Amino acid sequence: MTTMSTTRKLVIATRASRLALWQAEHVQARLTALYPDMQVDLLKLSTRGDEILDRSLSKVGGKGLFVKELENALLDGSADLAVHSLKDVPVDLQAPFELSTILERADCRDAFVSNAFATLAELPPGAIVGTSSLRREAQLRARFPHLVVQPLRGNLDTRLSKLDSGQYAAIILAAAGLERLGLGHRIRSCLSIEDSLPAAGQGALGIEILQSRSDLLELLTPLSCHDTTACALAERAVSRALGGSCQVPLAAFARVQGHALYLQALVASPDGLTVYRAQAHGPIAEAQVLGQQVADMLIEQGAGVILAQLSEQG
Numbered sequence: 385m386t387t388m389s390t391t392r393k394l395v396i397a398t399r400a401s402r403l404a405l406w407q408a409e410h411v412q413a414r415l416t417a418l419y420p421d422m423q424v425d426l427l428k429l430s431t432r433g434d435e436i437l438d439r440s441l442s443k444v445g446g447k448g449l450f451v452k453e454l455e456n457a458l459l460d461g462s463a464d465l466a467v468h469s470l471k472d473v474p475v476d477l478q479a480p481f482e483l484s485t486i487l488e489r490a491d492c493r494d495a496f497v498s499n500a501f502a503t504l505a506e507l508p509p510g511a512i513v514g515t516s517s518l519r520r521e522a523q524l525r526a527r528f529p530h531l532v533v534q535p536l537r538g539n540l541d542t543r544l545s546k547l548d549s550g551q552y553a554a555i556i557l558a559a560a561g562l563e564r565l566g567l568g569h570r571i572r573s574c575l576s577i578e579d580s581l582p583a584a585g586q587g588a589l590g591i592e593i594l595q596s597r598s599d600l601l602e603l604l605t606p607l608s609c610h611d612t613t614a615c616a617l618a619e620r621a622v623s624r625a626l627g628g629s630c631q632v633p634l635a636a637f638a639r640v641q642g643h644a645l646y647l648q649a650l651v652a653s654p655d656g657l658t659v660y661r662a663q664a665h666g667p668i669a670e671a672q673v674l675g676q677q678v679a680d681m682l683i684e685q686g687a688g689v690i691l692a693q694l695s696e697q698g
Contacts, residue, residue: 392421392422392423393422393423393424393425394415394422394423394424394425394464394465394603395424395425395426395427395462395463395464395465396408396411396412396424396425396426396427396463396464396465396466396467397427397429397453397454397457397458397462397463397465397466397467398426398427398428398429398454398466398467399428399429399430399450399454400428400429400430401539401540402539402540402541402565403469403539403540403561403564403565404467404469405426405428406564406565407467407468407469407564407589408426408467409426410564410589411467411487411589411591411607412424412426414607415603415607418606419603427457427462427463429453429454429457430453450468450472451466451468451472451473451474451592454466454468454592455481455592458481458592458593458594459480459594464593464597464600465484465591465592465593465597465600465604466591466592466593467589467590467591467592468589468590468591468592469561469585469588469589469590470486470584470585470586470588470589470590470616471583471584471585471586471588473585473590473592475584475620475623475624476624477592479595480594480595480596481592481593481594481595482592482593482594482595483590483591483592484591484592484593484600484601484604485590485591485604485605485607485608486585486588486589486590486591486608486609486612486613486616487588487589487590487591487607487608487609487612488588488609488611488612489587489588489609489612489615489616490559490560490563490564490587490588491559491560491563491574491587492559492560492582492586492587492588492637493559493574493575493576493577493580493582493587494520494556494557494558494559494574494575494580494582495556495557495558495559495562495570495571495573495574495575496554496556496571496572496573496574496575497544497547497554497555497556497557497562497570497571497572498547498553498554498555498572499547499548500553501553501554501572502572502573503572503573504524504527504528504531504554504575504579505528507528507531507553507554509530509531510530510531510532511531511532511553511554512531512532512533512534512551512552512553513531513532513533513534513552513553513554513555513556514533514534514535514536514543514546514547514551514552514554514555514556515533515535515536515555515556516535516536516537516543517556517583518631518632518633518654519581519583519633519634519635519652520556520580521533521633521654521656522633522652522653522654522655522656522659523579523580523581523633523635523650523652523656523659524556524580524656525654525655525656525657526652526656526657526659527579527580527656529656534552536552536555540557540561540562540565540567543555543557544567544570554572556575556580558586558587559571559574559587560586560587577637577648580635581635581636581637581648581649581650582635582636582637583634583635583636584616584619584620584622584623584634584635584636585616585619585620586637588609588612588616590616591604591607611640611668614638614640614645614668614669614671615637615638615639615640615645615671616638617671617672617675618636618638618645618647618671618672618674618675618678619636619637619638619647619649619675620636620675621671621672621673621674621675621676621679622634622636622647622649622675622676622678622679622682623636624675625675625676625679625680626651626679626682626683626687626691627691627695631694631695631697632651632690632691632694633651633652633653633654634649634650634651634652635649635650636648636649636650636675636678637649638671638674640668643667643668644665644666644667644668645665645666645667645668645670645671645674646663646664646665647663647664647665647674647675647678648661648662648663648678649661649662649663649678649679649682650662650682651682651687651690651691652690653690653693654694658686658690660682660685660686660687660690661682662678662681662682662685663678664677664678664681
């Protein structure tokens with residue numbers, strides 16, 4: 385068995401997009417700083433999620449499309465770990481894989497990006513807003529029914545170029561991604577949590593390994609953030625309980641305050657006409673229990689009907 389004292393090289397599997405590379409290089413730099421004698425290399429891969437750009441994720445298989453090729457690299461031994469945007473990691477991650485480490489979260493909010501308008505409220509009726517997310521789309525339709533929401537795929541640079549070419553009056557992107565790539569100046573404003581509840585795990589990075597690689601756990605422990613991990617466990621528990629996927633307009637956001645974890649979540653119909661919301665708080669150590677409780681509250685309100693309808697359509 386490899387131990388921390390004998391591990392001299394690690395390979396990180398990553399998508400080849402600019403944002404994914406930033407994320408992998410961030411983990412690479414953290415590990416190199418912790419273990420100066422260790423060689424940490426990147427294995428850059430293209431995923432089906434990166435290659436299929438003419439259809440929305442909800443129609444081509446969901447966020448799992450961004451992790452499959454990276455998982456294959458773990459299986460065949462060409463990589464030791466994979467770095468993901470946590471919101472892209474399926475909540476029902478199965479053996480032989482495990483989510484070993486969740487790093488400190490950056491800004492989890494959604495960002496409003498536009499060349500002509502400062503906020504969503506300034507957009508005139510009929511203005512076209514682009515987003516890749518059913519979660520964002522449903523909340524936009526609920527809060528701003530006079531706007532036209534259209535799909536927006538591609539990497540971050542592609543999405544921005546579509547805005548700049550006039551295809552959209554505004555686009556909604558994750559604030560963390562823009563900040564990480566030095567594009568924070570493109571953010572005109574950040575949407576409040578009330579206007580756009582984030583996706584489970586949004587703004588955090590996750591590290592995936594094989595369950596059999598227990599030798600890596602000690603190496604990776606210093607990268608883990610206790611509070612972000614608790615929040616992410618609660619958020620992902622909501623999503624798991626509700627069968628969360630790209631086909632479901634589902635949001636979940638937790639925060640640590642004192643010794644308690646505060647969690648809020650929602651399920652919406654894609655048209656935004658129906659939105660169910662629930663919230664609760666409890667001990668940090670019971671994050672996943674809290675997530676299940678909030679999911680149960682949403683189902684009691686009627687979210688199960690929306691979920692069943694979307695499942696039938698899928």
